Amino acid sequence: MGDGEVSDGEVGDVEASDREGSDADVGDPDVDDAYARGPDADGPDVRGPEAGGPDVRGLDVDGPEAGARAGSDPVAGDPDVDEVLLRRLTPDVLGILVRRGAHFAAAEDAVQDALVEAVRVWPADPPRDPKGWLVTVAWRRFLDAARADTARRRREGVVGEEPVPGPAPAVDDTLQLYFLCAHPALTPSSAVALTLRAVGGLTTRRIAEAYLVPEATMAQRISRAKRTVSGVRLDRPGDVATVLRVLYLVFNEGYSGDVDLAAEAIRLTRRLAAVIDHPEVAGLLALMLLHHARRAARTAPDGALVPLAEQDRGLWDTGAIAEGIGILGAALAHDRLGEFQAQAAVAALHADAPSAEETDWTQIVEWYDELVRLTDSPVVRLNRAVAVGEAEGPRAGLTALAALDDSLPRHTAVAAYLHERDGEPATAARLYAEAARKASNLAERDHLTRQAARLNARPGSR
Amino acid sequence: MAKYLMLKHYRGAPAAVNNIPMDRWTPDEISAHVRYMQDFAARLEETGEFVDSQALAPEGMFVQYDGEGRPPVTDGPFAETKDLIAGWMVIDVDSQERAIELAGELSAAPGAGGKPIHEWLELRPFLTAPPTVTE
Numbered sequence: 001m002g003d004g005e006v007s008d009g010e011v012g013d014v015e016a017s018d019r020e021g022s023d024a025d026v027g028d029p030d031v032d033d034a035y036a037r038g039p040d041a042d043g044p045d046v047r048g049p050e051a052g053g054p055d056v057r058g059l060d061v062d063g064p065e066a067g068a069r070a071g072s073d074p075v076a077g078d079p080d081v082d083e084v085l086l087r088r089l090t091p092d093v094l095g096i097l098v099r100r101g102a103h104f105a106a107a108e109d110a111v112q113d114a115l116v117e118a119v120r121v122w123p124a125d126p127p128r129d130p131k132g133w134l135v136t137v138a139w140r141r142f143l144d145a146a147r148a149d150t151a152r153r154r155r156e157g158v159v160g161e162e163p164v165p166g167p168a169p170a171v172d173d174t175l176q177l178y179f180l181c182a183h184p185a186l187t188p189s190s191a192v193a194l195t196l197r198a199v200g201g202l203t204t205r206r207i208a209e210a211y212l213v214p215e216a217t218m219a220q221r222i223s224r225a226k227r228t229v230s231g232v233r234l235d236r237p238g239d240v241a242t243v244l245r246v247l248y249l250v251f252n253e254g255y256s257g258d259v260d261l262a263a264e265a266i267r268l269t270r271r272l273a274a275v276i277d278h279p280e281v282a283g284l285l286a287l288m289l290l291h292h293a294r295r296a297a298r299t300a301p302d303g304a305l306v307p308l309a310e311q312d313r314g315l316w317d318t319g320a321i322a323e324g325i326g327i328l329g330a331a332l333a334h335d336r337l338g339e340f341q342a343q344a345a346v347a348a349l350h351a352d353a354p355s356a357e358e359t360d361w362t363q364i365v366e367w368y369d370e371l372v373r374l375t376d377s378p379v380v381r382l383n384r385a386v387a388v389g390e391a392e393g394p395r396a397g398l399t400a401l402a403a404l405d406d407s408l409p410r411h412t413a414v415a416a417y418l419h420e421r422d423g424e425p426a427t428a429a430r431l432y433a434e435a436a437r438k439a440s441n442l443a444e445r446d447h448l449t450r451q452a453a454r455l456n457a458r459p460g461s462r
Numbered sequence: 463m464a465k466y467l468m469l470k471h472y473r474g475a476p477a478a479v480n481n482i483p484m485d486r487w488t489p490d491e492i493s494a495h496v497r498y499m500q501d502f503a504a505r506l507e508e509t510g511e512f513v514d515s516q517a518l519a520p521e522g523m524f525v526q527y528d529g530e531g532r533p534p535v536t537d538g539p540f541a542e543t544k545d546l547i548a549g550w551m552v553i554d555v556d557s558q559e560r561a562i563e564l565a566g567e568l569s570a571a572p573g574a575g576g577k578p579i580h581e582w583l584e585l586r587p588f589l590t591a592p593p594t595v596t597e
Contacts, residue, residue: 302497433485442517450492452485 085130086115087201091271093134094198095173102142104180105226108198110145114138115201172275174199178268179238182246183229190225191246192253197222199271200264210259243272244284244340251288262292273327282331283341289324290347293317305447309356321351342371361391378408386414394421412438413448420455429455465513465554466561468568469584472520474545479580480573487574498571506553506564517549552588561585 127133208218251265368384389397416431432452439445506512
């Protein structure tokens with residue numbers, strides 16, 4: 001995964017972004033949202049709107065080096081075990097073990113073992129205190145493993161420090177786990193995988209499916225990530241910005257395979273927002289909710305992208321929109337603006353418009369001005385050019401566009417859109433065809449090719 | 463079972479019969495084409511013959527080792543390269559006859575005017591692991 005450029009593509013038609021999370025997720029006037037957080041993200045969801053819910057079909061009980069146990073998924077399908085509860089408790093339990101002095105990698109293994117045990121035992125003998133039960137069992141597993149380990153002297157050194165029931169920790173265990181999994185020493189792809197595994201409670205197999213790589217590859221990636229952070233002490237708060245970046249990458253990846261990464265990102269961000277009061281965390285959660293709310297409208301039944309302006313707004317999830325706007329309002333009240341809040345504000349303005357024609361583009365341009373100030377990102381400037389084109393007319397948009405590097409992803413698509421609006425269909429058709437050749441994903445390519453075809457098919461153009 | 467690669471070319475294959483570029487089709491013709499391709503892949507998944515399908519961007523580059531301590535040399539993209547792969551589908555089928563049958567179906571995908579493109583697809587068998595029984 002590359003460095004995901006954070007930008008709101010709201011404006012344009014197509015918010016493209018590629019799998020690598022590069023900064024392609026800009027708004028392009030023609031497909032907007034269809035791409036919104038990336039083609040895989042909210043992109044073409046041909047399986048229907050039900051995909052929005054949290055994915056709870058399987059619990060991550062494969063064990064950390066999941067390759068060894070691939071194929072067994074003891075939790076999935078067992079009606080007697082509360083999978084949602086187990087996955088929710090996973091980071092808490094792991095955080096407690098690490099706080100007690102267990103090395104992260106070993107603790108993570110032990111927690112997975114405890115989850116498997118829970119699935120076996122709970123149906124017949126449900127614990128009164130599920131979390132306490134998991135901590136007890138996981139800690140016992142950790143001690144057993146440490147004793148059995150050939151490097152026992154080293155392990156016992158660690159074990160000797162604990163367990164000591166100490167005062168309540170100053171920083172929430174779960175929060176520390178987020179920091180650890182997004183540690184700056186990790187590459188973005190490693191941080192994403194580790195977060196989904198250790199905080200999200202997903203199996204290695206399912207993470208591999210989501211990212212379309214072999215399971216052995218993902219198992220290695222996670223193992224290496226665990227080694228990288230195994231020496232990190234969780235005694236100081238980390239940087240919230242790195243955590244947000246990882247969650248944003250997960251959300252942007254969106255939807256591929258059987259795992260709904262967008263929904264998972266929302267779940268994890270919601271959890272984070274519950275343990276830390278930070279306006280950018282709230283801003284990111286609002287941004288995700290507002291984009292996710294439009295998911296059902298983003299693709300036609302045949303999988304084709306539907307531009308924002310053409311979306312059936314009746315398909316938008318008004319509950320998610322209301323929640324997103326509420327969260328954003330509370331965040332903005334802190335008066336500590338950040339890029340996620342500003343992006344969410346743009347999304348909120350779109351969500352708030354009863355029709356595309358009634359969109360408050362002037363205010364959207366103002367938010368992009370804020371974003372330019374906050375990030376100085378060329379991708380944001382590209383989005384801004386689209387918004388300017390809507391607010392002040394295509395000529396003004398083209399002028400804004402002319403100031404930008406034309407090698408920017410989606411630059412050509414934006415130019416095509418603005419030229420069409422400016423009454424130059426032949427130029428627009430040529431640019432759409434060129435933009436299609438440069439597209440970084442199939443859905444976007446098809447969409448842009450259709451736009452070119454639409455203009456080429458007009459009377460007198462052949 | 464034997465795996466076959468069906469290669470689709472941007473350039474380098476003999477000209478198709480219905481050779482009008484896609485941006486000169488109507489939007490409905492594009493939709494029909496996309497649907498045909500999706501249905502084709504879905505059908506192969508149902509029959510248990512689908513392995514993988516990927517599309518490639520038209521522009522890439524050549525990369526070459528340039529000696530110890532030096533960064534790799536890159537070159538291209540070459541506009542005149544004769545052969546340019548657009549994408550592929552990998553199938554796992556019982557026979558070469560079946561592979562040919564499927565490639566023929568894929569080549570019949572509709573293009574301009576809703577008529578089959580008759581695109582030439584390159585069909586290449588995978589080299590396999592050696593058999594256990596050798597005598």
